Amino acid sequence: MKNPESYSEALKELEEIVEQLETDDIAVDELLDKVKRSSELLHFCQDKLTKTEEEVKAVLQEMPQAEEAEENVVDEELVSNEDQSTQSDEEPEEHNDNSDLQTPF
Secondary structure, three states: OOOOOOHHHHHHHHHHHHHHHHOOOOOHHHHHHHHHHHHHHHHHHHHHHHHHHHHHHHHHHHOOHHHHHHHHHHHHHHHHHHHHHHHHHOOOOOOOOOOOOOOOO
């Protein structure tokens, strides 16, 4: 059997084999071939995922540090704004100078 051209193609074929197994649509004579093919497809998918993960990590490591610094500034601004809004939501402090109280005498 030919190798799949993509992860999606391999996954689709695996799903078809699983469906055939679940519905008993595979003859006993084909069962071993389907199990072997499933193993090949699983290895292909695992390799593809591993390689993709490594490539994504490499790209992220190559990204300029300036972008990370810019994200930190934005995060600090958000925290500062949250602190300010929290303070404005609090009730004002009470004063105990009793200057506005009138005596009944």
